[in-house]
Amino acid sequence: MRIAAAVAGGLLIALVLWETFETLVLPRRVARRLRFTRVYFRFLWGTWSFVGRKHPGSRRETYLSVFAPLSLLMIFVLWALGLIVGFALIQWGMSTPLGPDLHPGFATYLYLSATTFVTLGLGDVWTVSSAGRLVTAVEAGFGFAFLALTISYLPVLYQSFSRREVRISMLDQWAGSPPNAVELLRRSAMHGEIGSVDVLLADWESWAAELLESHLSYPILAYFRSQHEEQSWLAALTAILDVSALVLAGVDGVSEWQARRTFAMSRHAVVDLAQVLRVEPESPPEDRMLAEGIPKVRHVLETAGATIDPRAETRLTPYRKLYEPYVHVLSRRLEMPLPPLLPDEGRMDDWQRSAWAEPS
Numbered sequence: 001m002r003i004a005a006a007v008a009g010g011l012l013i014a015l016v017l018w019e020t021f022e023t024l025v026l027p028r029r030v031a032r033r034l035r036f037t038r039v040y041f042r043f044l045w046g047t048w049s050f051v052g053r054k055h056p057g058s059r060r061e062t063y064l065s066v067f068a069p070l071s072l073l074m075i076f077v078l079w080a081l082g083l084i085v086g087f088a089l090i091q092w093g094m095s096t097p098l099g100p101d102l103h104p105g106f107a108t109y110l111y112l113s114a115t116t117f118v119t120l121g122l123g124d125v126w127t128v129s130s131a132g133r134l135v136t137a138v139e140a141g142f143g144f145a146f147l148a149l150t151i152s153y154l155p156v157l158y159q160s161f162s163r164r165e166v167r168i169s170m171l172d173q174w175a176g177s178p179p180n181a182v183e184l185l186r187r188s189a190m191h192g193e194i195g196s197v198d199v200l201l202a203d204w205e206s207w208a209a210e211l212l213e214s215h216l217s218y219p220i221l222a223y224f225r226s227q228h229e230e231q232s233w234l235a236a237l238t239a240i241l242d243v244s245a246l247v248l249a250g251v252d253g254v255s256e257w258q259a260r261r262t263f264a265m266s267r268h269a270v271v272d273l274a275q276v277l278r279v280e281p282e283s284p285p286e287d288r289m290l291a292e293g294i295p296k297v298r299h300v301l302e303t304a305g306a307t308i309d310p311r312a313e314t315r316l317t318p319y320r321k322l323y324e325p326y327v328h329v330l331s332r333r334l335e336m337p338l339p340p341l342l343p344d345e346g347r348m349d350d351w352q353r354s355a356w357a358e359p360s
Helices: 002-025 036-052 057-065 067-093 106-117 130-175 181-190 194-217 219-223 233-250 256-276 293-304 312-321 324-334
Strands: none
Touching (some): 002 067, 036 057, 036 067, 036 219, 067 130, 130 181, 130 233, 181 233, 181 293, 194 219, 219 256, 233 324
């Protein structure tokens, strides 16, 4: 039985270390289906989001925003506990003699393992044999490396989150809250700056590429929510896909080549993230364009001074079919609403709102 316990301890340590390596160190998507980390986040998010649906309005968003940082800290604790238990099983399985207790139980080995792993070193329990000292030294080294790795991981994660959110916040003045593709083009055309959308799309091409790289390496970032209720990385990316699709369908004044590049990079991001989160594409039950469709889009844009191709309606649909199934399932999985394709007239942007007074 003790030999089996020692073997089980070694396997547990190997499993935890490999999971930690894949999650924190390996800079690429992990294709292996059976992973503790994946099962952990999927189960926990399913339970957390189910409870969150019962909260109304802003309380729901506040509740959901706690999930990502809290679950991240919890998995660090679970990994640490796994390593502590694994080393305790090895010491117990080897029947390592300890001082001053000549007949230690498993609880004593667990205590020794915990103090060794966190490099506390109280010295009230110690190993007597050479093999026991070797295991203790190895555990102290792993504990130090594990703590250093997890502590250094958090700044990297939050830097990626911060870079993502800066661009999302800047989209507010361009496209409203929530971000809206037609509104973005309308505002640009209304001020005679439809050509400035080229620069915007170029910036968001880079943003989508960085989002893809960071969220494939650290999928937990997908669950981190934006500061404002009507903003999210998924809503922003969907709005940029909508803008690119509209330009490709026939909105004059914006570079079609730039729109094509941004569309390709943005679609690449949503497709790969759907694969990482294990959600299959599914056509949405309702169209975000509403019943008015292209005639309404044409009226809004032409009133602002933009020109739209007469064939835009037939050209837009194939582009939208390339990404709508993916953003729909991501929206459902992450509880992040998608923006409408047509603007909501009279809705204020986030920068216009205040907790103390509304502008007159």
